[in-house]
Amino acid sequence: MHQLKIRNALICDGTGAPAYCGEVAIDDGRITAVGTRLDGGAVTVIDAKGLALAPGFIDSHTHFDAQITWDGLATPSLEHGITTVINGNCSLTMAPVRAEHRAFVGAVFRQIEEMPAAAFDAGMRWNWETFADYLTAFRSHIGINVATLAGHSMLRLWVMGDAARERCASVAEITAMQELLRECLDAGALGLSTSWVDIDHEHRPVPCRLASPEELSALCAVLGEYGAVMQVVPEFWDPDLLCTRIDILGDLSRRHNITVTFSPLFDSNATPDLVSRALARVRLQVANGARVVPQMQTRPIDVTFEFDVPTSVFSSRPTWWATILKPAAETLRDFQDPELRRQLVDEAYNGMQPIAMEVHFPDFIVSRCHLEHNKPLEGRRLRDIAEELGCDPVELMLDLAVEEDLLTRFSAISVGHNNLERIVGPITDPLVQIGSGDGGAHVTRFATYGDTGYFFSRFVRDAGALTLEQAVYKLTGQVADNWGLANDRGRIQPGLAADLVLFDPNTIDRGPEIAVADLPGEGYRFLRRAVGIEQVFVNGIATYSAQQGYTEARAGQLVSATRQKAA
């Protein structure tokens, strides 16, 4: 007699093999039997009614490091079928962090991940310093499986103090960082994350960017001892820089026998050959024995903004950037200054595009108005409204912002990674892993959720670029293989953890982007609800269903890499 049996399911087992109608038995959080028809009954039997049953999706690029301490479900990832999140990407983690560095780390995290300060401060209890104590702080109340990378910038800060922001490390400091990384890995870190591009809240390189090549190699040597993975953010917008970084990663992979993964592999109209060149370089490195894994996100970039908070959409236009960096009252005054307005309008049409994005001001959508009489404008393009009114679209945007005290919300839709024709090949390439979703980050700018549903709706159903089984593999088995998790998760197979998602392959999708005020303290974030996800099981326990929402179950586990520590 099994504890739970799911019958009449279209089983996509996470290997890419053809789906079949069958049954899965679950006992004590593990899959105990899989087949077309299983003997024996079960205490609980669920009739899947022909829906697809897949391993829980694994999201390899998230930033729930802070949120997971107050929201053990990492909402809304779980309702999109994600049963394991990998936190700590891009060199940023909440541990190990000494008490004296909390303010700095918090400021950097909020800057890079666009987390509102009020939410961060209200939610973070921050009563730990070491990596082990950080994991202890949330392990008892998680409903989703959580893996965490050790952030290179944090290792430097711990060992070098403020000098981590200023200089290379000494030999003794590198040795100390190696010891600290071993401590993190022993405590349960999945690997190491680093960055070659990120800047802090004072526009200086994050500490890991001050590392010498010797320091990075020394840390990779430790990863080699553990069979652990390194994640890195390269200069993803420049083909020559990216290809050179891929060579560096290939070298580190071969030298230390590690898997290295970079994110994002990002398509842009500014450099239309970038992805194909980068993939060719990855192929070359892989053919020569390296394990280099590019991560590509499924969704295009949408950015939503109000003028009271600076947003990267304007960062390449100096007059706009200087104006919106000012206090709100000064920005309001500048928006009404005739000479400055002339400059702003000119720069809107003729200014440089931001990195890897293509922004056309007249195509901005008025997504929310503050004043009642402006509400009819919501959901409409500036270009269309301006044409009706006989005015310039950029002038219209400025007028609206001024009239509403900068509270009008605008959206720049599909401004990067939006060329389906170019993306469909790479995203289905066996070398490319789905990732880079950034769940938990940029919460006030765009919804980083629903990439799984979008993958099925856009690339499986609409484009027909992958089969259902191939898409499931790319969200489960392939990720587990790349990250050393395959001995425990990522497939529907007896003995593995019963992380499962039941969904309708004909309707699975992401819902519309909505603003929800569910952060600690004041403020809102953007998210998307799931469509077509029927039920999600984490370690055999029903944790979400379309009918009942989230349950009280907290069966999530800490996930660490398969240990292959050298004898």
Next chain:
Amino acid sequence: MHPIIPPVRPWTYPNEGDNWQSIAARAFPERSVEEAVADLQSWNLYLVFRPAPAMLTCSDIVFTGPPPA
């Protein structure tokens, strides 16, 4: 670097404390520093235009040759 994979472009890492002059002197010892700096900067606009207070770091890539034609 892998012996049989030629780089997409020749490049080097900066040493700690390097500036354009010292990189130029090391990468092009046979050339005048002034000319070599001009070439280096033209091949590395992403570093030249990096806004202050960001600085040249030891993990940066400095191309020591032009982009492929």
